[in-house]
Amino acid sequence: MHDEPVDLDARRGRAGLIETENRRKSLHDRGAEKAANEAGHAAVDEADDLAEATGSWVSAADKARHLLRQYARTREGRIPAQSRMIERTLNDLSVLIDTARKEAQEAGKEGED
Numbered sequence: 001m002h003d004e005p006v007d008l009d010a011r012r013g014r015a016g017l018i019e020t021e022n023r024r025k026s027l028h029d030r031g032a033e034k035a036a037n038e039a040g041h042a043a044v045d046e047a048d049d050l051a052e053a054t055g056s057w058v059s060a061a062d063k064a065r066h067l068l069r070q071y072a073r074t075r076e077g078r079i080p081a082q083s084r085m086i087e088r089t090l091n092d093l094s095v096l097i098d099t100a101r102k103e104a105q106e107a108g109k110e111g112e113d
Helices: 014-051 057-072 080-112
Strands: none
Touching: 057 080
């Protein structure tokens, strides 16, 4: 018994190879189209989420962090000076958000006493 894979394409005639290649291309195209549609829907959903009004500065800071991370992935965002400024701003926003959340938790605990 052999465990080696069988090359089915080598056993097909010219017409069979053409049909198989067309099926593969069709499946690949449909997969690529589906992925593009899903990515497009995700981008629309994300844009809708970001466009909604925020209820607090913490929520606004979260959106700003998200946008800065996206910008950091661009060619301009990878310029060393820009990259350093983005990193520092993201760190500052994280500290501010963490502090605000801790203060909110502590205020909630004090209200329970």
